Amino acid sequence: MAKILPRKDVVIMGLGWTGAILAQELTDAGLNVVAIERGPWRDTATDFNIGYMPDELRFAVRKELFLSPVQEAMTMRNSTSQMALPMRDYGSFLPGNGVGGAGVHWNGFVWRYFPSDFALKTQLTKRYGARRLSELQLEDWGLAYDEFEHCFDQFEYLTGTSGKAGNLNGQVIEGGNVFEGARNRDYPNPPLKMPYTSALFIEAAKNMGLHPFPAPAANLSKPYVNPLGVSMGQCTYCGYCERFGCANYSKATPQTTILPVLMKKKNFEARTESEVLKINLHPDGRTAKSVTYLDRAGQEFEQPGDIILLCGYGLMNVRMMLLSGIGHPYDPASGEGAVGRNYCYQTQGAGARLIFEGKHFNPFIGTGALSATIDDFNGDAFDHSKLDFVGGAGISCGSSNGRPIGYHPTPQGTPRWGSKWKKAVAETYQNTLGIGAQGSSYPVRGNYLDLDPTYKDRFGRPLLRVTFDFPDNDLRMANYMSDQLAKIGRSMNPKELTVSHAGKGWNSVPYQTTHNTGGAPMGANPKTSAVNRYLQSWDVSNLFVLGASAFQNNAGKNPTGTVGALAYWTAEAIRDRYLKQPGALVQT
């Protein structure tokens, strides 16, 4: 029997970015908040100790900070005709584990999606006609960029984002991202110092008439004190961002931006190493009553709450809804149902590698989001009327790490081991430059999430089943990007240029990106969205589902900026609307 605990105003599942933001905002509003977190407590000095943090084997190869399949595994397949099998290790993407969530080990890109990304169906139909979109399952998000522009601003100032505005209140500024939506004010910190690789890329892009700019980074270019009064250090470009916790308080994480203030509050409590099993509904099925969780000793508790916030990683949020019988599961055969719908990923296959002679790129000088980017071929920033696809990619060149185990580029034809390999690595390490295209991922009917009919977790609950392959539209997009990369690469006159192409057959083993989106998409129509424009469940009105699970489509950008902005948007809706009149914020 679960022990029933005293009621809380707000029960949060997961203490990562969205959980921490919601907890901070709602405790400020006077509510009593508890966060239940599956993983351990994590703290900079103890867990990201500068003495051992740059241990590539421990953290990057053995992936100490990540979710392990023992805790929660998933099954995967490429299409409904296959039988899904469990992933024995997380490879293609790496969900976080513990306080801070994936906000601990991220690189730090803080993008705003284009205004058109939030109304893709309307935008593309108007521009190219509905017929061009027939193979996709596009849907607007029900929320316009202008309505929550201030929420992007909040997240950028929380995280001390380093960047350069490209569109200040409609005024386009060269050197910033001229394709971005209008912003009310500039970034809180100036851009990071560009490395030599980026400098060469910027020069080449400019010569081609393109518009390079420094990518917005939550790796801090300067010491900074955020609006909560929490101070952060200047980034040292040590190159240990992705897969690592920052030992220098220089990468924005919940630890470095919110927790010092949040943890002092008397109306906040964090329960770590406690795993939520289920959200319990009231008999009418229209509101949530409580969550059931196990603490580290295996004792079962029921925590009642007036407002329940699902703040886990997007994939886990979807699974929790399905396990708790919330909403209508998506059915790819009929295209009906919203929970599990419009699962998207990121189209990563297009890349270019350039090898020069006599350079000193010093790739060990780097930081997670250190790069120059062009958005000339991203989203709908360019005309697709004569092209055979929609969507695009952010094209970037930078220096995020030159770590000894993971980074040893060699020219084509080099043996995979031995003295020739060693010699080639020694020659090539300082002379290699990569240009990547991070492509959009658009929803199709057959890509979705549901509960696996066969495989169960250690508590006997069905695993999440991921059914995904790269849609043809996205692969055509990626091939176009490979062509653009080739053009840019050739113009830089390398000794050797290698251009890679994306292909069919998503493989869950090699790492690609932890940008899994959708599954509980937001929108204006309950038939095609699981949550409304405030990320409130259409079916259970005191449940809000945060995170990238709310995306209807993924852009050619890292999702965290939009995730953070939506978290502030939801916090505002709860504070200013829901608390005044609890119930559905959008009438159906």
Add this chain to the structure above:
Amino acid sequence: MRGALAALLLVAASSVAQAQDQVAAGRYQAILGDCQGCHTAPGGQPFAGGLVLETPFGNMTVPNVTQDRASGIGGWSEADFRRAVREGITPDGKRLYPAMPYPAYTRMSDADLASLWAYLKTVVPVHNAVEADHLRFPFNIRALMAGWDWLYFKPGRFAPAEGKSAAWNRGAYLVNGPGHCGACHTAKTFFGADGPAALTGASLQGWFAPEITGAKPRGVGGWSADDIVAYLKSGWNSHAVASGPMAEVVERSTSQMTDGDLEAVALYLKDQPAASEPVPTAVAGNDPAVAAGKVLYQNNCTACHGANGKGEALMFPPLAGNPVLLQSSAENLIRVVLAGAQAVSTQAAPTGPSMPSFAWKLNDAQLADLLTYVRNDWGNQAPPVGADMVAKVRASLKSGS
């Protein structure tokens, strides 16, 4: 009739307001005296005691001073309270040990103690019977304290110094009275009485409370009054950051003091005479320890504290010119590098960044070289640190004392 009633009510209301004012003033006295620093155990109820204090004479457990009759001081009169605080004698005639800083509190005024008592009467009574003391013989014989008091205790209220400003005298009152700064910062004699060199630094409970006189650079003589106020208010200034026991003092006491009182403290401290010991000459840069320490510094420390030792505001304390590095004793430095430390978290500076532990990475000789280096670059001048000193602190940290 109605008018008379209204007048009566007004009188009643104004006496209620007066009582409330007195309670608020008493709450502030408890902050000035940092009463909760000892009388509230970590995670315990306010003023309910139970914290174990380590002293050179053995461990002692702090009593419960809530109004609980059985386990607290609920049966005391105000006069009993005054006598205990100012003379170290409880109503049953028991003599307190000077871990209770009555030799400082004896300077407190009647009015301040009256308000403190009024406030304590409002604190929720908690039943918490604390264990007896565990002092070593002969210190466990309380009666001996009569002799100690006769020899060392100088009772008497604070007397303002003539020719000094009201602010200076307020500072003197706060530092030597309720603030009892000397309890840590003044070196003690063999018998635990204040030594002659007030506020020139002292070792206790595994930490070295640095000199806080007007000495330059070892004290606060090189700090502006604003620097001192900022340090006491937020835990930070451009020279140093509060960690260890001082972090607790800042958190519970000085960060909640009024700016006027902090300015008075600053004025008084800056005017206090320096220790008589001379500033040592710097260890030469070509000394093998300094040279080896510099390499260790570059490999382990520069990411935060910078190659120039300047640190970063509100994140990483500077090492250049930081008085903590320049004390005769390197105890704090050794301890902080071995065990790590967390900066205080205050409303003005909530971050509370931490220094990680390097005990697993640096051996005694390496840490000695490293500290000899940081104590002697960027204009710093301080005696070298020996591996034996590091070994001693390491052993004491391991034994948990």
